[in-house]
Amino acid sequence: MGDCQPIIPAVDIFLQQIFNGLTLGSIYALVALGYTMVYGIMGLINFAHGEVVMIGALTALATAKALLAAGVPPPLVLLLALLVATLVCMALGAAIERVAYRPLRNAPRLAPLITAIGVSIVLQQVAMLVWGRNYHSVPQLLPAGSYEILGAQITEVQLIIMAVAASTMLGLMQLVNRTRLGRAMRATSESPAIAALMGVDANRIIMLTFVIGSGLGALAGVMVSANYGIAHYHMGFLLGLKAFTAAVLGGIGNLAGAMVGGLLLGIIEALGAGYIGDLTGGVLGSNYQDVFAFFVLIVVLIFRPSGLMGEKVAERA
Amino acid sequence: MSPRHRAFAGTALIAIALAVLPLVVGNTLGNTWVRVLDYALLYIILALGLNIVVGFAGLLDLGYIAFYAVGAYLYALLASPHFGLHWPAWAILPLGALVAGFFGVLLGAPTLRLRGDYLAIVTLGFGEIIRIFLNNLNQPVNITNGPKGIARIDAIGVAGHPLAKPLEAFGVTFPGVTLYYYLFVLLAIAIVFVGIRLQDSRIGRAWVAIREDEIAAKACGINTRNVKLLAFAMGASFGGVAGGLFAGFQEFVSPESFGLLESIMVLCMVVLGGMGHIPGVILGGLLLTLLPEAFRYGAGPLQQAAFGRVLLDPESLRMLLFGIALILVMLYRPAGLWPEARHRREFAEKK
Amino acid sequence: MNSLLDARGIGKRFGGVQALKDVSLTIRAGEIYGLIGPNGAGKTTFFNVLTGLYAKDEGEVVFAGVPLKLGSPHEVARAGIARTFQNIRLFANMTALENVMVGRHLRTKVGVGGAVMRFSKAREEEAAIRRRAHELLRYVGVEHHAQKLAKNLAYGDQRRLEIARALATEPKLLALDEPAAGMNATETAELRTLIEGIRADGVTVLLIEHDVKLVMGLCDRVAVLDYGIKIAEDVPDVVKRDPQVVDAYLGAGHG
Structure with missing residues (x-):
């Protein structure tokens, strides 16, 4: 590739990568919120969250196909599909919490991690049995137009994804910081025992946390399939991994951190994939895209062990 | 019999059982099942290595399979037509242990001060990085041959005899898989021995102390960083040896064999069996290799017999049941199927 | 002074x-x-x-x-300098004896090779660790609990055990x-x-x-x-x- 390209990258390509990165990052951020909320409140890596996102995407797709076949107008189809997917994922989140995590709240740390792995294997296999191994193409329900800014293309789909993600995240911040429920959630994450003494029903709060996180996951699932135009039973795995990385990058347990981490990871990946060839003189190609996420993660954690926005936890003696 | 005699008799019985097992299995179930046993032994070696890291020292490593990959590719590169090198196995395997151990230190040195879950995710990232590199290092210089993997790897040779070839001895023909079985059993026993000796030593106590309370361990004068690094390096080197054995045994390696699912599988063996408890870990390794295989062969025909056709894809059903089993075992036996006595006591109290 | x-x-x-x-x-x-x-x-x-x-x-x-x-x-x-902790930090799932043996870590030196091969030097060192740990348990008055898990000791005994562990570092x-x-x-x-x-x-x-x-x-x-x-x-x-x-x-x- 470009041996004689200028050292300073062209504005249009750079801007294009930023757009792509922001879109990807918005999705990562939404998924990362699911991880970080659960981690914040009960110190658990909800390994199954990526699969919940996948179930959300496939449920929305199945609903949309059925409704389209029944002749429902596309804008309504999108809303209904999103609604169904969100409800299914919320129920799924609640079920996972109840069955796989609640009984293990006082068990050794690794036990819930293993059940989480079990749950994600089960969800993946169920999805495969229901939807098969094939890739499904997603019907175009969002407007397909695009705009040109300084030579870079930004599609309406990308704009909608960013806008929806941003408003969802703002809404979540309001919920956590301003409402009674949010206060109870914060109290529970500080100390479930003390929150319980104050009359907070910790079980209910934890379950609601799962439900909200899973709902966000459904939304993210729909977005990711709209962005790529494709959905399949295996899509949750790497997405979940990246989103979790984003959550850790930002400082796990911290909502703002998950958003920053998600956006940052999206941009890093997009820029990395766009420029790695030039940077390494063609030795490494864009197939190393996935390395970036993990490489950045490792470097950040070495220099800031609690993530970018994580608070420093002094070891208590 | 005195206890000493009894212990000796017990050891002898186990030795005979282990020696006869592949012959019996080979003649009844067929050599396919001896091959399955070989894989089970490789997984047991891996699980015992990971047990040092997770079970003894309490460090959650989700990228353990990377060290297996390092050992396997090292063997593949040094004993295949790929580079035209044909080193003997006895030279490569110790080297594999060393190199994998070095990678363990490389990963551990900067990351071991991270708290538990962060360490887990960093090791996971490291595992993925190694796999992605294996997948892509076929250009500009072809080192790993990319996704196609490296084929025609030399079989492991013992005393000049490649184990892949059948051997006539004592009037019996030992097929290749059986010869490999004996090699793997011997190595597994050696590794169990090392594990037990370490556990019951100053170093093993330091590992457990760190797992129990890192701050108190520091205050007792344990250089926790070095002791953790040692656990990482030891575990990694076991993984490296197992990887070398795997490459020589399969005579083929490709990046596919070293995904996150494999790391998770080995972790499940350790946790399901009973973290930190060597017999438990062996049980975990056996169950998680044998049961899915049994299922692979049994599920299709069983469905055929019961419903007249195969309703569910056996492979998918196998994974489904595996997932459900993980959940159930953890719900009902969170310390594993065969935990160490002290952990069992801990759980008895909690209820 | x-x-x-x-x-x-x-x-x-x-x-x-x-x-x-x-x-x-x-x-x-x-x-x-x-x-x-x-x-x-x-x-x-x-x-x-x-x-x-x-x-x-x-x-x-x-x-x-x-x-x-x-x-x-x-x-x-x-x-x-050896210390104890205000909110007792024992190795809960190790026995009282093992807790004190950990305290000897610092003053002993058998490595991986010695631990695996159990050369006579390693055996002697291990025996010395065990002997010293028993002495210290007796010294603080909890020797009869040597084989109990630390977390199962009574509160006062846990305090004493922690002192024994600290003393083990000389x-x-x-x-x-x-x-x-x-x-x-x-x-x-x-x-x-x-x-x-x-x-x-x-x-x-x-x-x-x-x-x-x-x-x-x-x-x-x-x-x-x-x-x-x-x-x-x-x-x-x-x-x-x-x-x-x-x-x-x-x-x-x-x-």
Whole structure:
């Protein structure tokens, strides 16, 4: 590739990568919120969250196909599909919490991690049995137009994804910081025992946390399939991994951190994939895209062990 | 019999059982099942290595399979037509242990001060990085041959005899898989021995102390960083040896064999069996290799017999049941199927 | 004057809070030195800086004539300071004996090779570790619990076990963080005998305590911290009458 390209990258390509990165990052951020909320409140890596996102995407797709076949107008189809997917994922989140995590709240740390792995294997296999191994193409329900800014293309789909993600995240911040429920959630994450003494029903709060996180996951699932135009039973795995990385990058347990981490990871990946060839003189190609996420993660954690926005936890003696 | 005699008799019985097992299995179930046993032994070696890291020292490593990959590719590169090198196995395997151990230190040195879950995710990232590199290092210089993997790897040779070839001895023909079985059993026993000796030593106590309370361990004068690094390096080197054995045994390696699912599988063996408890870990390794295989062969025909056709894809059903089993075992036996006595006591109290 | 430990100008901040300010004190070899102060006065912080758990912001410590490598707990232990914890930190799922054996880690050296091959040297060392651990359990009076898991010991025995584990590191200075907390009068009296015995066997003792009566009766010299500042350092009788000390305790609403 470009041996004689200028050292300073062209504005249009750079801007294009930023757009792509922001879109990807918005999705990562939404998924990362699911991880970080659960981690914040009960110190658990909800390994199954990526699969919940996948179930959300496939449920929305199945609903949309059925409704389209029944002749429902596309804008309504999108809303209904999103609604169904969100409800299914919320129920799924609640079920996972109840069955796989609640009984293990006082068990050794690794036990819930293993059940989480079990749950994600089960969800993946169920999805495969229901939807098969094939890739499904997603019907175009969002407007397909695009705009040109300084030579870079930004599609309406990308704009909608960013806008929806941003408003969802703002809404979540309001919920956590301003409402009674949010206060109870914060109290529970500080100390479930003390929150319980104050009359907070910790079980209910934890379950609601799962439900909200899973709902966000459904939304993210729909977005990711709209962005790529494709959905399949295996899509949750790497997405979940990246989103979790984003959550850790930002400082796990911290909502703002998950958003920053998600956006940052999206941009890093997009820029990395766009420029790695030039940077390494063609030795490494864009197939190393996935390395970036993990490489950045490792470097950040070495220099800031609690993530970018994580608070420093002094070891208590 | 005195206890000493009894212990000796017990050891002898186990030795005979282990020696006869592949012959019996080979003649009844067929050599396919001896091959399955070989894989089970490789997984047991891996699980015992990971047990040092997770079970003894309490460090959650989700990228353990990377060290297996390092050992396997090292063997593949040094004993295949790929580079035209044909080193003997006895030279490569110790080297594999060393190199994998070095990678363990490389990963551990900067990351071991991270708290538990962060360490887990960093090791996971490291595992993925190694796999992605294996997948892509076929250009500009072809080192790993990319996704196609490296084929025609030399079989492991013992005393000049490649184990892949059948051997006539004592009037019996030992097929290749059986010869490999004996090699793997011997190595597994050696590794169990090392594990037990370490556990019951100053170093093993330091590992457990760190797992129990890192701050108190520091205050007792344990250089926790070095002791953790040692656990990482030891575990990694076991993984490296197992990887070398795997490459020589399969005579083929490709990046596919070293995904996150494999790391998770080995972790499940350790946790399901009973973290930190060597017999438990062996049980975990056996169950998680044998049961899915049994299922692979049994599920299709069983469905055929019961419903007249195969309703569910056996492979998918196998994974489904595996997932459900993980959940159930953890719900009902969170310390594993065969935990160490002290952990069992801990759980008895909690209820 | 034979000083064992010289802390000079120790300062420590947590965010905007000055937890310790210019604290200097000297512990003499062979004495029992008490460190008291109202809640939140910085006693435990000082302790944690001294034993390397917290990084200090200012100051230095000279121990047995050598500058102490602060910020590195195992180096501090190697130099000869052993500690216990206010909220007992035993290795809960190890036996009492194993807990003390871990304490020997620092003074023993068998490596992987020795542990696996069990050369005669390694066997001897292991036997010596075990022997010494039993001795120490007997010394603090919990030998009959040697094979019990640490977490199954009674509270008072856990405190004693923690002292045995600390002694296993062969300290010159044994630092005890509120060893009498939660003990009844009898247990406290027994603890006092134990501490006096430890001193009589040549180990210097640094004691942080809430129980002012115990400190005043047991210690040769006492320092008082208030709001991170040392307000007094002298023999108990003098400290007791120091107006600043009286003020700190009464003023802060403590008895």
